[in-house]
Amino acid sequence: MKGVILSGGTGTRLRPITHTGPKQLVPVANKPVLEYAIEDLKEAGITEIGIILGNVGREEIQNLVGDGSKYGVDVTYIVQGNPLGLAHAAGCAREFVGDDDFVMYLGDNILNQGISELVESFKAGDYGAGISLQHVDNPQQFGIADVDVDGNVEGLVEKPDDPPSDLALIGIYVFSPAVFDAIDRLEPSWRGELEITDAIQLLLEDGYKIDSHVVEGWWKDTGKPGDILEANRLVLESQKRSLDGTVEEGAEVNGRVQLARSATIESGAVVRGPVSIADDVTIEDGSYVGPYTSIGENTRIAGPHIENTVIVGESEVTTNGRIIDSLIGRAAQVESAEGMLPEGRRMVVGENSQLHL
Template sequence: MKAIILAGGKGTRLRPLTYTGAKQLVPVANKPILWYGIEDLVAAGIVDIGIIISPETGAEVQAKTGSGERFGANITYILQDQPAGLAHAVKVAQPFLGDSPFIMYLGDNLVQSDLTIFLDEFKSKHLDALTLLCPVVNPTAFGVARIDEKGRVLQLIEKPKDPPSNLALVGVYLFNATIHGAIANIQPSARGELEITDAIQYLIEHNHNVEARQIQGWWLDTGKKDDLLEANRVILDTCLVTANDGEVDDSSQIIGRVQIGKNTKVISSIIRGPVVIGENCHIENCFIGPYSSIADEVALIHADLEHSVLLEGANVTGVRHRIVDSLIGRRAQIKEAPQRPKALRFMIGDDSQIEMIE
């Protein structure tokens, strides 16, 4: 069994952050989103993994993620030269996949379910395709499956105006080699892409064995700022391990589950978990509230922060009003002018600098 993880695309919904980096490398709880998928696959016993990359961000993904050794995996990087659809990604990965059955995993998704359960069923029932589903409150925003009482997929509909169910396609698919023939027989959609839903529909219409199963637990799509903040909240709530490898002075308070990295200094500050703080950070005269993730090399001085994500090298100084629900990019700088506004809310890209005035 092999796997491919899709880590291309332009990340338009997370701009301006993704003008300068891959969306799959944006951290959730200080770990790149992409890495969660790799770890899930390795935990299910799949170590031969192809990562689909784009020309724009592929080098960054490869440099950050490496050969797979840190995960116990063997990673092969596969260039998709244009964003021509999920089925096109499978097509360019065919030399890597050969005739092997495989999992396709979208690299900006987070899934709590143990993949082993679905792998075992896929193999034992000799399925041609198995799609994972999750009930959602807004099915018109997703690809939706219509299934029968036995879990067989009858139809896939992309963003239906009148949804036949509330079961959205999660972004994790299991296939055998028959999917390659299906892809060879479909045409680009109205948006000019080879859609994986069209390929699966081709299998259904040609009497192949296509089923679906609901995942147990949460599914998080991190494509937008608020979705990413929600993913950060859920991961901190469920996965954070308390640890302190930094230096916390006697005038500071650490309350609840907090993880502090090496060479980080906390001075005269209150940190109320769940919070994760990376390495080589400087935190002074701050309040850091729940559901905050602070990456390496961040400086926070005279600042209040809650339910926010700060990327590597960010610097926030002298901002007395609390920053909430914010996503702040690498090396971004925020400082407050002498006359302060009443409320602050940010999504700013890498290398940005903001100064507030009345």
């Protein structure tokens, strides 16, 4: 079995963060989202992985992942170009997949229980496809599966007014090569895209059985800033304390804090976990870093109160104010405006930003 990770989206819902890089490389607990997908595939025994690239972020993704050897996998890059739907992306992997079954994993998804159970369930039967599902409170906003008592899928409906269940498709699929014939017969949807739900429905109509696996742990689609913060919180909840860096005498460090080897918490600083601090980060005297915060590499923190925040990296945060529930992009500078007249806030705000003042 092979793996196919979709990394070709433009990340419009994460702008301005994604103006300078692909959404799959936004870090959660100081690890790019894409790496979680690679690790899940490897854990399930899948080491031949194709990564689908779009028109944005190709070089950045290739620079990070390389040939996959640092993860213990073998990576092939497949160029999709313009994103024309999930089924179109799957179709681009036909030559890579060949006659093998394959997992298709949306590269901006994170699961806390991995995909091994989905893969093993698919292998144990004779299926045309397998889908991951999760119970949701708002099924009208998702692709929904109608499933019998044995877990076999009887039908799929995209964002139904009258949902047949509360089981939503969450972006991890297993396919036999038969899906490529179904994709060849698809017509674009009202969105102008080739929909993967339509391809699965065609497999059903062709007589193939469709397996399903209900994910009991948490799952996050990290497509929006709030989702990044929520995923960061969930991942940090399970981390262990690891102080490999320097904690000066007089610093206060409590709870599950991960401190990278070249990071420093100076005397007079307070850090309360769960917190992740990457390499070459300095937390200076008078700073408070509170729970559910991740600070990326090469960052200086001097004086603020920070909680529930992701700082991508290469930044300076020198304000004496309070920062909460924030996503701060790479190479940002956040400083106090004391002494500036007239009183007010001075800022440079990117396209499609959200500010709460």
